[in-house]
Amino acid sequence: MPSKQVFSTQDNAVYTTSVGAPVAQPYAAQRIGSVGPLLIQDFHHIDLLAHFDRERIPERVVHAKGAGAHGYFEVTHDITDLSCASIFSKVGNKARATVRFSTVGGESGSPDTARDPRGFAIKIKTDEGNLDWVFNNTPVFFIRDPAKFPHFIHTQKRDPQTHLKDADMFWDYLSLNPESIHQVMILFSDRGHPDGYHNMHAYSGHTFKFVNKDGKFHYVQIHFLKDGGAKSLTEPEAGRLAGENPDYGIQSLFEAIEEGNYPSWTGYVQTMTAEQAEKFRYNILDLTKVWSHKEFPLRPFGKLVLNENPQNYFAEIEQAAFSPSHTVPGIEPSADPVLQSRLFSYPDTHRHRLGTNYNQLPVNAPVAPVANFQRDGAMTFVSQGARPNYQSSLVPLKYKPKAYEEVKHETWLGHANADLSFVTELDFEQPRALYQKVFSETDREHLVHNIKVHLRNAKSIEVKNRTISVWAAVDQSLGDRIAAAIGVAPVPALKVAPASEAIRFKTFA
Numbered sequence: 359m360p361s362k363q364v365f366s367t368q369d370n371a372v373y374t375t376s377v378g379a380p381v382a383q384p385y386a387a388q389r390i391g392s393v394g395p396l397l398i399q400d401f402h403h404i405d406l407l408a409h410f411d412r413e414r415i416p417e418r419v420v421h422a423k424g425a426g427a428h429g430y431f432e433v434t435h436d437i438t439d440l441s442c443a444s445i446f447s448k449v450g451n452k453a454r455a456t457v458r459f460s461t462v463g464g465e466s467g468s469p470d471t472a473r474d475p476r477g478f479a480i481k482i483k484t485d486e487g488n489l490d491w492v493f494n495n496t497p498v499f500f501i502r503d504p505a506k507f508p509h510f511i512h513t514q515k516r517d518p519q520t521h522l523k524d525a526d527m528f529w530d531y532l533s534l535n536p537e538s539i540h541q542v543m544i545l546f547s548d549r550g551h552p553d554g555y556h557n558m559h560a561y562s563g564h565t566f567k568f569v570n571k572d573g574k575f576h577y578v579q580i581h582f583l584k585d586g587g588a589k590s591l592t593e594p595e596a597g598r599l600a601g602e603n604p605d606y607g608i609q610s611l612f613e614a615i616e617e618g619n620y621p622s623w624t625g626y627v628q629t630m631t632a633e634q635a636e637k638f639r640y641n642i643l644d645l646t647k648v649w650s651h652k653e654f655p656l657r658p659f660g661k662l663v664l665n666e667n668p669q670n671y672f673a674e675i676e677q678a679a680f681s682p683s684h685t686v687p688g689i690e691p692s693a694d695p696v697l698q699s700r701l702f703s704y705p706d707t708h709r710h711r712l713g714t715n716y717n718q719l720p721v722n723a724p725v726a727p728v729a730n731f732q733r734d735g736a737m738t739f740v741s742q743g744a745r746p747n748y749q750s751s752l753v754p755l756k757y758k759p760k761a762y763e764e765v766k767h768e769t770w771l772g773h774a775n776a777d778l779s780f781v782t783e784l785d786f787e788q789p790r791a792l793y794q795k796v797f798s799e800t801d802r803e804h805l806v807h808n809i810k811v812h813l814r815n816a817k818s819i820e821v822k823n824r825t826i827s828v829w830a831a832v833d834q835s836l837g838d839r840i841a842a843a844i845g846v847a848p849v850p851a852l853k854v855a856p857a858s859e860a861i862r863f864k865t866f867a
């Protein structure tokens with residue numbers, strides 16, 4: 359990354375202090391005589407220690423463990439009918455991309471093969487600003503009400519007293535919030551252990567909006583499917599690797615790129631019109647649901663290739679700041695409440711984790727020129743020079759008109775405090791289809807085994823029984839198999855409201 363202005367790039371560079379003064383004896387603190395006290399005049403020593411004392415920044419509150427690389431995104435198919443984003447304006451358009459993969463719950467030293475969803479965050483530097491696609495490797499998520507996120511995350515992390523991961527709080531939360539069951543089923547299948555970071559797919563999960571130059575919009579789901587297919591580990595393999603090589607994912611990504619085996623993904627979009635969305639069986643703003651590929655086929659649009667390892671992990675990956683709110687004209691967030699909440703949360707955490715000027719850091723700085731009235735703040739290391747810090751009539755900034763006319767998108771109407779988490783039979787349809795129609799018998803056996811090795815650690819019989827009742831609501835035989843596996847009596851299925859009572863997607867045009 360460019361650090362040429364400050365740091366020598368020569369292999370045989372002269373050792374200096376942070377302000378460039380040469381140091382003749384780097385390993386010797388200045389002292390009186392050979393055994394006397396140290397001297398405060400020894401700037402080299404103080405400079406060294408003071409910087410060392412500040413080497414760590416807060417790790418990400420979630421997704422702390424990760425790996426990343428650079429490469430490019432290339433447009434392979436014309437989708438100008440869907441979006442007027444300038445990156446899509448021509449087939450063959452290419453932009454630099456940085457990707458960071460991650461696990462979610464563990465700290466920055468935790469094993470790469472942990473059972474956990476995986477983050478797959480993509481930063482594409484377009485000529486109209488940065489486009490961040492902050493995706494996961496699962497097409498659904500645990501919640502559809504963002505107010506649950508911090509509570510949910512707490513239950514998947516460490517107990518406040520024991521500082522241990524805790525199977526009781528893990529399953530207590532999930533069984534009390536059964537809209538999570540679709541994601542939990544994917545998590546406890548072998549897909550919960552991708553084989554390395556780069557052998558997995560990425561999904562927007564959320565519905566986004568693509569808007570074309572006439573202002574016409576489509577609801578979309580975005581997918582990046584790994585060329586050559588995704589690979590998973592079994593539970594015993596993942597467990598062995600967690601002990602033998604906790605950095606298995608970082609290492610296999612780095613080595614693949616060093617060896618020239620560049621991982622690549624094909625980008626696809628599923629599209630839905632507003633009229634189709636109103637008729638669709640599921641609420642398109644419900645992050646626990648997928649769109650059938652048969653009804654809404656995948657349309658290819660691009661390619662993502664990672665062909666460059668970072669030179670410096672901290673500067674180029676740890677300091678990367680991805681946010682769903684970093685978007686460009688022609689790609690808009692939908693009203694999915696979890697997505698809306700994320701639009702706030704990421705820049706907020708970046709200001710805390712990296713500082714207010716996090717977008718000046720080379721890995722985050724857009725290639726599109728920036729001109730605005732933001733000034734100063736800690737660590738302002740590039741400036742807008744003498745340009746006025748308000749809209750001056752003498753030296754005004756120009757305003758670029760919107761790429762499309764203001765058109766009527768959705769019009770919303772409703773009561774405050776809708777219970778977004780209200781669970782109905784509809785919430786069990788997709789996981790049931792996954793279990794009964796998509797999984798093979800081996801997949802089902804692995805699912806039961808994977809749940810068993812975790813759920814048996816819960817101490818509370820109430821939590822165990824409630825958890826089994828949720829699995830039984832997917833399929834009674836699945837509940838019974840789990841009960842037998844952990845040695846408890848069968849439990850009847852959780853009773854929920856009929857599908858007809860589910861919140862439907864409805865706008866008032």
Ligand code: HEM
Pocket residue numbers: 417418419420421424458459460476477478479492493494499504505507561562563564678679680696699700703704707708711
């Ligand atoms: C990381 C919040 C849901 C994908 C993070 C971070 C926060 C956060 C605070 C740390 C960011 C940083 O320090 O730079 C939330 C909230 C959510 C939510 C409040 C829901 C209300 C989701 C969902 C997805 C997702 C649904 C995927 C569809 C990611 C990824 C990262 C991340 C990939 C890691 C980014 C990186 O590598 O720097 N999230 N998250 N999150 N989140 Fe979320």
